[in-house]
Amino acid sequence: ADDATFRGLGGKPGIKNIVATLVPLVLADPRIKETFSDSDMKQVAMRLEEQFCMLSGGPCEYEGEPMKEVHGGMKITNAQFNALAEDLQIAMERNAIPSHVQNQLMATLAPMQRAIVTK
Numbered sequence: 001a002d003d004a005t006f007r008g009l010g011g012k013p014g015i016k017n018i019v020a021t022l023v024p025l026v027l028a029d030p031r032i033k034e035t036f037s038d039s040d041m042k043q044v045a046m047r048l049e050e051q052f053c054m055l056s057g058g059p060c061e062y063e064g065e066p067m068k069e070v071h072g073g074m075k076i077t078n079a080q081f082n083a084l085a086e087d088l089q090i091a092m093e094r095n096a097i098p099s100h101v102q103n104q105l106m107a108t109l110a111p112m113q114r115a116i117v118t119k
């Protein structure tokens with residue numbers, strides 16, 4: 001598998017830093033923060049790290065639940081999906097990820113929109 005995106009993100013430590021930047025942004029974002037009020041953010045962070053690692057071509061296995069099962073009952077809107085995507089871009093920007101690498105990760109998330117957005 002091509003791991004150029006994984007390497008561009010800084011490998012596992014880089015992805016850990018991105019997720020560590022992302023979580024507080026999400027929890028402060030008035031467009032989406034309520035959705036996470038009952039969630040174990042340590043667990044969510046761990047799953048996001050696995051998922052971003054796998055999606056970027058890194059040596060990881062995503063061991064969480066399928067996206068549809070996780071988000072299906074949350075009535076997530078397109079605007080909320082875009083809000084999280086925006087927070088992720090800010091998190092990558094703050095970690096000095098080159099924009100072409102940012103775009104590669106974002107492109108792997110786009111196909112998940114159908115499973116996540118239900119409203």
Ligand code: HEM
Pocket residue numbers: 032035036038039040043044047048051063064065066070071074076080081082084085109112116
């Ligand atoms: C690109 C978009 C998204 C991706 C890749 C994503 C990915 C994930 C992953 C990997 C998990 C962990 C699943 C597990 O523990 O098995 C998760 C959980 C969660 N996601 Fe998302 N998500 C996205 C968008 C959103 C949006 C837009 C919202 C709400 C506005 C949201 C709300 C949640 C919540 C509340 C949980 C925790 C569920 C729990 O407490 O168990 N997600 N997401």
